Amino acid sequence: MAVALAMPASVQPIGRVLARLDWRADLVTHFQVPALMASIVAAVALWTLGRSRWGAAAMAGLAVIQAAALVRYDLAAPPVAPAPEEKARLKVLSANVLASNREHERLIGLVERERPDVVAVLEFDLRWQGAMGPLRDVYPYWIEIPDGTRGIGLYSRVPIGDDPAPVVVRPLGDGNPALCVSIAFGDGRLNLWVVHPPSPLGPQGRGRGRAELMALAREIASRPGPTLVVGDLNRTEGSPIFADFLRATGLRDSRPGFGRQESWPSWLPMRLPIDHAFLGPELAVVDRRLGPEIGSDHLPMLVEVAPAADSAARISATQRSRSSGSP
Structure with missing residues (x-):
């Protein structure tokens, strides 16, 4: 017994x-x-x-x-405090919209209410691309990769840099695309990654899921400078592979002080937290929360970051170093 x-x-x-x-x-x-x-x-x-x-x-x-x-x-309290006199902020909305979802207006309405600086759309297909006209009218910098459940759309109010140029990474050569852009932030720039590794329930995620996630982690760690990663990781902190990913990237979870924030599946009272934001030591979390239902099986995630109190000068210093060609 x-x-x-x-x-x-x-x-x-x-x-x-x-x-x-x-x-x-x-x-x-x-x-x-x-x-x-x-x-x-x-x-x-x-x-x-x-x-x-x-x-x-x-x-x-x-x-x-x-x-x-x-x-x-x-x-727990947030482990890193924002710089008290630094006014730079970056508010990002990340949403796995579900490729088959046709309630496009719910996402657009959420964007109009929240007014984020950046909108990252996952499971971005051709129909979602066609429905994003209102965002393209307001967000002058955008990148669209319509690819069904693997697609990514990115819309930004703030400039996306050409140095380094935006890059699409496919871990292991044929994995789900991940997008990295250098985006204006304060007096410098930061690396913004939008990621969506394959679901462990699907054929691509079985067996090679950890290898693909770790390959993505190495790509993220290879780009120097302040870093923010958002997206659907298809994993929770319950998995040791989640901890492996954080160690390999050198980033930290954005949730301490803001709750566990279970986001999937949206229609169940007991959900799993698989939509994430990770950030480097130069950044502090000002706000982190989930949005309302938008017709998807995921709840959208909103995260707002600022320069960290003990490293407010690092972002502009990193940018000056890049501009001068210093190592």
Whole structure:
């Protein structure tokens, strides 16, 4: 009986151990809330039934660890503060719009209300390209890659630089495209990446998902300067591969101090946080939240960044170094 009660609670932790070896094990790592519930039920049942007090204590300890991993985003303060006298801000709206979604006006209405500096559209197909006329009228700098569920659209109020030129990266040669642009920010520029690695549920994501994500991480890390990455990562922090990606890029999660922000699937009360924003040490998060439903299976994400308090001069210094050709 004790083993039977403990087994459901053990699935997700065992998945974390095996996640780097098998994509199926990685899948179960994302279900942290059900795992926590299973641990609580097992602890209460084992204690109440008197089957195993040691087992109940072990399940309770596991539940504490699992709960701490979930609430840390609400309880922790943002680790980096914005520079108090620096007025530069960049507000980005990232939305996986679902290629089959035809409620284009809901995204356009959200953009009109929020007035972000940059809009990143994922699953950008030809129909979405045709519907984005109102954005092209307001956002003078734009890049469109209509490619079905792999497509990306980017619309910016602030200039997109030619040095370095915008680049489309396909990890492993044939992976989902990722877009990088150098965008004006304060007295300098920052690297803005829009990413959408393949779903682990699809044929391309199975087996090679970690290799493709790590190839993308190496591309991101290879471009010097302040960096902001937004998009649908198709992974949660429950997976050790998520931590591998952050270590390889040298970036940090934008959520501490703003909550876990579960974004998919939008119609369920218990969702997974797979829409993300990551940033380098030169940047601080001013605001980070999810938007309303737009007809997609994802909720849109809004993130606003500013120069960090202890590195406000780095962005302009980096830009001056590039302009002068200094190493």
